[in-house]
Amino acid sequence: MAIEGMLSFVVSFAVVATIYAIFSLGLNVHWGYTGLFNFGVAAFFSLGAYTAALVTLPKPTGVYAQYVDQIIGLNQPFLVGVIAAGVVAGLVALLIGLLTLRLREDYLAIATIGIAEAVRLVLDNEEWLANGANGLVGIRAPLGSLVAPAYYNYVYLAIAAAFLVAIYILLERGIRSPWGRVLRAVREDEAVAEASGKSVFRYKLQALVLGAAIMGIGGALYAHQVRVIAPSDFNPLFGTFIIWVMLIVGGSGNNRGAILGAFVVWGIWAGTEAVTGRILPAALESRAPFVRFFLIGLLLVLVLLLRPRGILGEEKQVSKLM
Amino acid sequence: MAELVVFGLILGSIIALGAIGLSLTYGILRFANFSHGDLMTLGAYTAFLVVSNLGASGGRIGPLSFGWPMVLAFFAAMAVAGAVAMAADRLVYQRLRRRRISPIMLAIASLGVAIMVRSVIYMAWGGDFRFYTDALRPAMLLPLGIRLRPDEVFVFGMAAGLVLLVYLFLERTRMGKALRATADNPDLARISGIDTERMILWVWAIGGGLAAMAGVLLGIESQLRPEMGWSFLLPLFAAVLLGGIGNPYGALVGGLTIGVAQQVSTYFLLPTYKPAVAFAILILVLLFRPRGIFGSRYGY
Numbered sequence: 001m002a003i004e005g006m007l008s009f010v011v012s013f014a015v016v017a018t019i020y021a022i023f024s025l026g027l028n029v030h031w032g033y034t035g036l037f038n039f040g041v042a043a044f045f046s047l048g049a050y051t052a053a054l055v056t057l058p059k060p061t062g063v064y065a066q067y068v069d070q071i072i073g074l075n076q077p078f079l080v081g082v083i084a085a086g087v088v089a090g091l092v093a094l095l096i097g098l099l100t101l102r103l104r105e106d107y108l109a110i111a112t113i114g115i116a117e118a119v120r121l122v123l124d125n126e127e128w129l130a131n132g133a134n135g136l137v138g139i140r141a142p143l144g145s146l147v148a149p150a151y152y153n154y155v156y157l158a159i160a161a162a163f164l165v166a167i168y169i170l171l172e173r174g175i176r177s178p179w180g181r182v183l184r185a186v187r188e189d190e191a192v193a194e195a196s197g198k199s200v201f202r203y204k205l206q207a208l209v210l211g212a213a214i215m216g217i218g219g220a221l222y223a224h225q226v227r228v229i230a231p232s233d234f235n236p237l238f239g240t241f242i243i244w245v246m247l248i249v250g251g252s253g254n255n256r257g258a259i260l261g262a263f264v265v266w267g268i269w270a271g272t273e274a275v276t277g278r279i280l281p282a283a284l285e286s287r288a289p290f291v292r293f294f295l296i297g298l299l300l301v302l303v304l305l306l307r308p309r310g311i312l313g314e315e316k317q318v319s320k321l322m
Numbered sequence: 323m324a325e326l327v328v329f330g331l332i333l334g335s336i337i338a339l340g341a342i343g344l345s346l347t348y349g350i351l352r353f354a355n356f357s358h359g360d361l362m363t364l365g366a367y368t369a370f371l372v373v374s375n376l377g378a379s380g381g382r383i384g385p386l387s388f389g390w391p392m393v394l395a396f397f398a399a400m401a402v403a404g405a406v407a408m409a410a411d412r413l414v415y416q417r418l419r420r421r422r423i424s425p426i427m428l429a430i431a432s433l434g435v436a437i438m439v440r441s442v443i444y445m446a447w448g449g450d451f452r453f454y455t456d457a458l459r460p461a462m463l464l465p466l467g468i469r470l471r472p473d474e475v476f477v478f479g480m481a482a483g484l485v486l487l488v489y490l491f492l493e494r495t496r497m498g499k500a501l502r503a504t505a506d507n508p509d510l511a512r513i514s515g516i517d518t519e520r521m522i523l524w525v526w527a528i529g530g531g532l533a534a535m536a537g538v539l540l541g542i543e544s545q546l547r548p549e550m551g552w553s554f555l556l557p558l559f560a561a562v563l564l565g566g567i568g569n570p571y572g573a574l575v576g577g578l579t580i581g582v583a584q585q586v587s588t589y590f591l592l593p594t595y596k597p598a599v600a601f602a603i604l605i606l607v608l609l610f611r612p613r614g615i616f617g618s619r620y621g622y
Contacts, residue, residue, distance in 0.1 A: 037426055039356075039433070103608055106354045106429060110559045111608065113356075114601035117556060121598050236552070241437060244430065290444035297437030301414055304431050308423070 011153045013270050018160040019221050021262035024246045025167055025255060026214035031244075032252035032314070033175060034207035035187035037105050040112030042239025043119045044212045047092055048085035048219020049229050050123065053136045056081040056224075069127050070136065078142035082163075082220040089216025090209045097208040101201055116240060123231040135230025139223050160221050164259070167214055171255050174210075183207055184253075237293060242269070245300045251310030260311060269296065324466045326585045332474050332543065334581020335481035339536035340554065341561035341573035342488060343529030349505045349568020350525050353425035357410070357436035358533055358558060359551030360443075365403040365534025366541040366550065367443050369395035373454050385462075385472035387455045388542070399538050400531035407530030408523055410435045416519070436552070443548045452546040477539045484535055485574055488528070492570065501525065505568050556597045557584065560604040566614030575615065579603075 023041060030036040059073030074080075092115075100111045124133050143155050174180050182203050185193040190200045223229050233239075242265060250261020272292045303310065344358045369392070376391035383389055414431050461469040492498035503511040504521040512518050537551060561580045565572020580600050587599040607614065 035426075037429070099605060100608060103612055105426060107563075107608055107612070109354060109426075109429060110556075110563075111605065113559075114556055114598075114604060117553075118598045118601055121595055125592055125594055237437070241433060244433065248430065287445050287448055290441040294438050294441035294445070297434045297441060300434035301431055301438075304427060304434070305414065305417055308421075308427070 008150075008153065011157055013266070015153055015157045015160055015225060016270075017263045017266040018157065018164050019218055019225060020243065020246060020266055021164055021259040022160075022167060022218035022221065023215055023243045024250065024258040024262045025164075025171060026211040026218060027243055027247050028252060028255060028258040029171065029207055029211035029214065032247065032254070032258065033180065033183045033187065034204060034211075035105065036101075036204060036208055036211070037109040038112045038208075038211070039109045039240060039244075040114070040116035041215055041243050042234045042236060043112065043116040044089040044093065044215035045219045045222070045239050046116075046119055046123065046231070046234035047089045048216030049223035049234070050130050050136070050219075051085040051088040051216065052081035052220030052223045053139050053229060054130060055084045056140050057136065057138065068134075068136070069129075069131050071129050078140065078224060081224075082217055085216040085220035086213040087216075089219065090213035093209045093212030094205065097205045101204045101208065113236075116234075116236065120231050120234055123234075133231060135228065135233075137228045139227040139229065141227060142224055156225060160225070163217060163221060167217070168255055168259065175255070179203075179206075242296060245296055245303075247310075248300060249303050249310055251312035251314065253314030254310070254312045257310050257312035257314075264311070265296065265299070268299070323586070323589065325468045326589060327582055328468050328470065329474075330582030330585035331578060332478050332581070333585055334578035335478050335485075336536050336539050336543065336577075337554070337557045337561050337581050338574045338577025339481050339484060339532050339539065340558045341565070341577045342485065342570045343532035343536075344558050345562045345565065345568055345570055345573040346501075346505065346525050347529045348562060350501075350508070350522060351415070351419075351425070351428070353428040353432070354559070355432045355529075356429060356555065357432045357439060358529070359553070359555040360436040360439040361403045361407055361530050361533040361551065362537030362540065362554060363443055363546075363548060363551035364406060364439055364537070365399035366537035366546050367447060367452075368402040368534070369399040369538040369541065370447070370452055370454065370546055372398045382457075386476055387457050387459045387471075387473050392454070392542075396535065396538060399534040403534035403537075404527040404530035406439065407526040407533075411522060411526050416522075440548055440552065447548070449548055452541075454541060454546075473542050477543050480535070481539060484532065488532070488570065491528075497524065553597060556604065557581075557600040560600040560607070563604060563607050563612075564614055566616045569614065569616050572614055572616040 023045065026044070027038065027041060030038045054070060054072050055074045055076050056078060057070070057073045058075040060068040060070065076084075096111065096115055100108050123130060126132060130136055141152060141156070142159060144152060146155055175183070182193065182198050185196070185198070186200050186203050193203075194200050226233075243262075246261040246265045247258050248261070249265055250259065251257025269292060272295060273288075340358065340362055344355060347355050347358070372395035373388065373391050376394070381389045383392075410432075414435060415428055418428050418431060459471050459473060461471045464470055492502055500511070500516045501521055501524060503514065503516060504518050504525075508518050511521070533551075536554075540550060540554070557577075557580045561576035562573055564576035564579060565574070580603060583603055584596040584599050587596065591599070
């Protein structure tokens with residue numbers, strides 16, 4: 001029994017870490033490979049989650065319609081929702097990119113913080129869109145009829161892992177292609193890339209859209225895992241900051257580093273929960289998460305100071321010919 | 323409408339205080355300091371610590387809702403936030419600077435500093451809203467049907483006074499001149515014999531102190547919560563970019579503009595959309611005047 005409890009803890013940990021690894025891979029396309037400074041991961045995360053929910057949920061009828069407002073409810077299968085999530089997040093990224101990618105790199109950071117804030121405000125205040133601050137409930141569990149609910153996490157881990165592996169293979173092939181080499185050239189020196197006849201703007205735009213689409217897919221997987229989403233889930237701490245720490249700790253510019261970072265940082269996050277729960281007096285227990293956030297912030301600063309390349313660091317050679 | 327413009331000027335004066343410090347650090351250190359908002363929060367809560375311990379003993383100053391302990395709290399807030407900003411520079415930013423890495427890495431590090439500062443505030447005070455006083459704060463009726471609380475007049479006056487002090491410091495003192503020289507061209511400043519590292523510390527002290535005052539005044543005007551500074555970051559950056567990075571006078575005009583725009587927008591939009599209004603202005607500035615209204619040396 002104890003082993004089974006332990007195993008189910010490990011599995012539920014792995015499901016979340018796997019989904020975070022997908023965000024970390026998406027951010028790696030932005031920051032690790034192209035040098036795009038996206039501080040609004042939460043925007044694409046929440047867009048993906050809400051798109052998947054609205055596409056897969058049926059439009060509320062009868063009594064429910066009095067309590068739940070949502071603009072659409074397409075009642076489509078899980079995979080359609082995931083694809084739609086990637087498409088919507090990618091399209092929004094396209095729009096943002098067209099507006100900001102010609103500007104200085106740190107302006108993109110400020111603009112993406114704004115996008116994340118704007119998306120959260122709209123989801124929070126516009127009841128008609130997706131039920132406002134109350135969020136959406138009853139999001140479907142894909143292949144849920146396969147096993148008893150108690151064991152469902154095993155199934156979902158397999159689903160999430162399949163997406164992670166597929167995205168990883170896709171990105172590894174992409175980064176080892178001529179296209180991937182141009183991205184890295186853009187990151188290292190835009191002027192040189194431009195002088196070699198590459199349209200820096202177009203490559204940046206492609207990277208922004210691809211990374212955002214991956215984040216959208218991650219958001220969809222998140223929605224089907226928690227099955228209840230609300231705008232407050234996508235705050236800057238969980239929606240953006242922790243993903244940056246994962247990528248930096250694991251090693252930006254390295255897809256395996258991005259995945260490793262997600263598991264390490266989520267491991268620290270989940271692992272310290274038990275510790276802070278024990279050392280703090282009961283009255284302060286509600287503040288325990290902030291001790292852990294302090295540690296995550298400290299971890300980021302320490303890695304930047306002591307091991308700026310992260311655990312794995314970037315692979316210098318990605319071309320097989322040379 | 324006239325009332326909303328007046329409210330906007332009050333909010334704008336607070337934004338301006340924060341934006342001046344942010345613009346100076348941005349100009350001199352070349353990175354977007356994402357912990358600036360949390361320095362505001364730190365200042366506001368430091369003042370809360372002072373006022374809640376001395377509060378009852380001080381009475382009230384004239385028609386204002388607070389007494390002399392608040393004056394002490396101003397200095398405590400500025401000292402603490404300035405010290406934290408300087409410590410962050412020595413412990414984190416300076417070390418990164420010495421490695422001559424991209425300023426972007428400093429911006430990422432500043433996000434880590436921001437989270438640490440905010441976590442400490444959450445740990446110490448929790449997430450609830452706080453007020454400097456429980457007293458009722460009735461509004462006075464002014465001409466044109468404008469309702470203002472005495473506190474709000476004070477906030478505006480205090481902010482204006484501080485901006486004037488910063489102006490005098492930058493324009494009339496040797497230190498201010500050296501500071502402007504460093505902002506203009508660090509290398510040239512260094513070969514002219516200016517100790518630029520010392521200038522950087524000064525900038526952090528001034529930026530942190532002004533941020534703290536902005537936080538306290540925001541707390542007096544409305545209330546305290548741990549996210550107050552972070553959610554103020556968009557208007558701050560909008561003001562900085564509108565005025566041109568590194569241009570403190572531009573930041574002043576930018577701050578007032580954003581403040582008025584945010585308040586007037588509540589005529590048409592839900593008040594919760596105020597940050598989105600700042601963001602919309604920010605995007606417009608980036609699109610049409612990426613160097614800001616008054617220009618900035620730093621290009622885009």
